[in-house]
Amino acid sequence: MADYRFSFGPWNIHEGADPFGPPVRATVEFGQKLGLYRQMGFEGVQFHDDDAVANVEEKSFDQIQKEASAMKKLLDDQGLVAEFVAPRLWETPLGVDGGYTANDPAARRWAIERSKRAIDIANLLGTNLMVLWLAREGTYIRESKNAIEAYHHLRDALNQLLEHSPQIELAIEPKPNEPMDQAYVPTIGHAVAMSYQTCDPRRVGGLIESAHALLAGLDPADEMGFALAHDKLWSVHLNDQNGLKFDQDKSFGSVNLRCAFNQVRMLELGGYAQTGRFVGLDVKAMRTQKVEQAHLHLQNSRAVFLTLVDKVRTFPQEIQQQCVADRNYEALEMAVLEHLLAK
Ligand code: 3MF
Ligand code: MG
Numbered sequence: 001m002a003d004y005r006f007s008f009g010p011w012n013i014h015e016g017a018d019p020f021g022p023p024v025r026a027t028v029e030f031g032q033k034l035g036l037y038r039q040m041g042f043e044g045v046q047f048h049d050d051d052a053v054a055n056v057e058e059k060s061f062d063q064i065q066k067e068a069s070a071m072k073k074l075l076d077d078q079g080l081v082a083e084f085v086a087p088r089l090w091e092t093p094l095g096v097d098g099g100y101t102a103n104d105p106a107a108r109r110w111a112i113e114r115s116k117r118a119i120d121i122a123n124l125l126g127t128n129l130m131v132l133w134l135a136r137e138g139t140y141i142r143e144s145k146n147a148i149e150a151y152h153h154l155r156d157a158l159n160q161l162l163e164h165s166p167q168i169e170l171a172i173e174p175k176p177n178e179p180m181d182q183a184y185v186p187t188i189g190h191a192v193a194m195s196y197q198t199c200d201p202r203r204v205g206g207l208i209e210s211a212h213a214l215l216a217g218l219d220p221a222d223e224m225g226f227a228l229a230h231d232k233l234w235s236v237h238l239n240d241q242n243g244l245k246f247d248q249d250k251s252f253g254s255v256n257l258r259c260a261f262n263q264v265r266m267l268e269l270g271g272y273a274q275t276g277r278f279v280g281l282d283v284k285a286m287r288t289q290k291v292e293q294a295h296l297h298l299q300n301s302r303a304v305f306l307t308l309v310d311k312v313r314t315f316p317q318e319i320q321q322q323c324v325a326d327r328n329y330e331a332l333e334m335a336v337l338e339h340l341l342a343k
Contacts, residue, residue: 006280006302007280008298012282013028016285028295040298040299052071053068053121064121068121086131087115098150100137103144112161123168130168135180137180138177158204170204173206173209173237188206192230205233210252214244215244236280252304315336319332
């Protein structure tokens, strides 16, 4: 049976700042973070474009090429691979009201150009996958944009990116809100529908983050099932979320173990491990955590995932089938709970 491969982004080891307070931990140097990957059983590194090439917008293509190649060497030396590159479009002042869907044509051009550079970086790092978290593609008030036009702009942007590189695959990471009041492409259904409007639907898919699905009031496992049914689950950001509040990125399974079990079950049913795609984490350490232990949330999330793989594989098939045949879902539910509670 194929083994799962795990990834996380360097931003998952962070200084603990939140909107109400400054950093509380020293910065862990990038090289030191890379050293933690293998040690904790991770092989894939998730990148923003500027995680790979700092201040990417100020650099010439030659310089980008030089720095991305140096990063690739650093990865090779540590036995790591880049899982994906994502353009960080939400921090530049020109993108204050969005990029691809901005009303300002200059902002739209900027977003597409920066994303093309991110694709170049992905190619240099040896990955075909670009993740698009559409952070500011949306509105604070509905009257500020025309959603019909916005979705058309988004389709045009996706087409330009697909045309920029024949091998690039675009995985949209849906999220319903934050930082916007309402985001465009809030669910995987929207992302899959968008894919079919592009010039090459086979190269547009999705990444599902557990917390984002929960914020949309949806079940992450079912969102994954929808993507898998369309062959479009190209990555996941596993984490957890305690109710409908800000995006918490809590450790996987830490709030709702049964929901986590069902996400793992869905990946097992979909044969996800055999696809070779990564089980990505997008988890934050608690603000209270000391710097020496500010990576434990990653290790713990991976451990919970693997324990749940075992729980899924050892769940008695006969009981499941019998309960389904009898339409006795109360018994099925109890069997699941007993299985999860058993030592
Ligand atoms: C925000 C996110 C992002 C994306 C990341 C890669 C900072 O809620 O989940 O994390 O995952 O930009 O796409
Ligand atoms: Mg994420």
